[in-house]
Amino acid sequence: MQGQDVELDVTTIAHGGISVARLDGRVVFVTDAIPGERVVARITDDRKKSFWRADTVSVVEASEHRRPHVWDAASIDRDPAQRAGGAEFGHIALPHQRELKRQVLVDALTRMGHLDASVTDGVSVEALAGDDDLSGTRWRTRIRLHVDESGRPGPFAARSHTVVPVDDLPLATEAVEEAAPLEQLFPGEEQIDILAPAEGGARLIIGSQAKTTVRERVGDREFQLDDGGFWQVHRLAATTLTEAVQDLVDPARFDPRAMNLDLYGGVGLLAAAVGDRFGQATRITSVESDPRATDHAAENLQEWIGATAVTGRVERWISQLASTASAGERERLNRATVVLDPPRSGAGKDVVMRIASIEPAQIIYVACDPVALARDVALFAERGYRVEALRAFDLFPNTHHLETVVRLSR
Incomplete structure (x- = not known):
């Protein structure tokens, strides 16, 4: 067949x-x-x-x-092998994209996460400001192009490693699209990254060239990071997640003097969100495996006297913490709020079990994959933690991806 x-x-x-x-x-x-x-x-x-x-x-x-696809290069009019990847929902009207994402999220959380309807009823995938006006385009502040054998850059075709030459990048912000060298040749290179941070204008990262520092902004707060380091891609994503985490932390359960944790903390975005919500004396430790990101996190969090950034693999770090905590530390962990923003694969059983073993007062889980989230929610439930609150966001219009933030507590 x-x-x-x-x-x-x-x-x-x-x-x-x-x-x-x-x-x-x-x-x-x-x-x-x-x-x-x-x-x-x-x-x-x-x-x-x-x-x-x-x-x-x-x-x-x-x-x-x-509807007509927002990107001709990904249109059904093209041979499937030559359709650009990265805009797989571009042929669907935006409100229905969000409805389909909601269905996937609810199905995963009920079927795999074993949540009942009282938690998932009324959940919607929230749009970000301005996206509807632009048909879900012009939101990507970062984009990666791959280079074919001739040196021509372009995206991969959907579900393949075939580089597709394109004339435009409609999901990218105007600054990123203008900087993208779509007509140039880069023989011998494998990939090119184009980014437009909040400060300093658009720039290219060609191959493995030396890292430089860029600055991003969330409200009045500035964050520094490597140009190739992780930052949320949507122009409003960092602000949206900052506000979502601040909204979902239950102030009645939050203790600024507890051993609060920010796991998979990157350059300190969500630790800063917690600090801004509860004051400069908030004690919080941000854990990240990338030492460069940890260095930046230390700078970005320096105004909070109780904030610390440490380098370590989360599964090892949390395991050591759980096994060596003194009686006093364990009491402070029991009063803690744990924020975690794991990679797309989720936190996984070992990390979930270790977090649950320190019995924090509440857990704020930021997830970019609904199935991984559902699996981890089920694992937390085995240790007595239940989802109390849930919000979902359309941080990736014209793709199938979404971001979800949940609060779990005992």
Whole structure:
């Protein structure tokens, strides 16, 4: 069947930005489709007995939510092998994108996280200011291009390592798009990063060139970091997550003198959010494995007299803390608020169990993957922690990604 075109009735959305159909009883995961549509799709992978994969090549019966793709380079009019990746929801009207993301989030949290409807009822994926006016474009302050054998830069095609030449980058901010060297050649290089931080204008990072420091801004606060270091991509994401964490921390459970923790702390964004919310005397330790990020975090958090930035792998650091804490430290840990913002794969069983073992008063979990979040929520539940509050944000318009912030407590 591989390479064959078939007609499919698309029924639901799945995690990862793909839709679900059935062919002779077999599940088929279909790209570039919308639930409710009938499409012609090309089978791209028939090796599994339980499911196949396919790419939409034309639409027989279109959803009312289908629109012209915001990026011609990713349009259904192109051969699937030459569609630019990174805008897999660009053919869907923005409100329905958010509804599909909500469905994925709620399904993961109820089916895998075992949350009941009282927690997930009323959840919506919140838009960021200005995104609707721009059709979900012009939000990326950072973008990575890959370089093909000829030296031409471009994005990878969806679900491949094929570099696709493009003429524009509509999800990028205007400053990033203007700086992107789409017509230049870079023989011998593998990738090019373009970023437009809050201060200093747009810049390129070609290959492994020496790092420089850039400055980002959240409200009146300034953060320094390496130009290649991690920072939220959406122009308003850092501000949005700062406000969300401040909103979800329960002040009745917060003790500024406790051993509060910021795990996977990066350059100190969320530790600063907590410090700004509860005052300069707040005690909080930010833990990050990247020593350069830790150095920057120490600078960014220096005005809080109780703030500390340490370098360490979270799973090892929290394990040592849990096993060596004195009686006095354990009492301060029991009163603590733990903020964690793990990578897309989530915190995982070891970290969740170690956090739960120190029995903090509350946990604020920032997640960029709903399935990883649901898995970790279920693990926390085994140790007596339940989700009390939940917010979700559309930090990645025209893609399947979303960001979720939850509060857990005993």
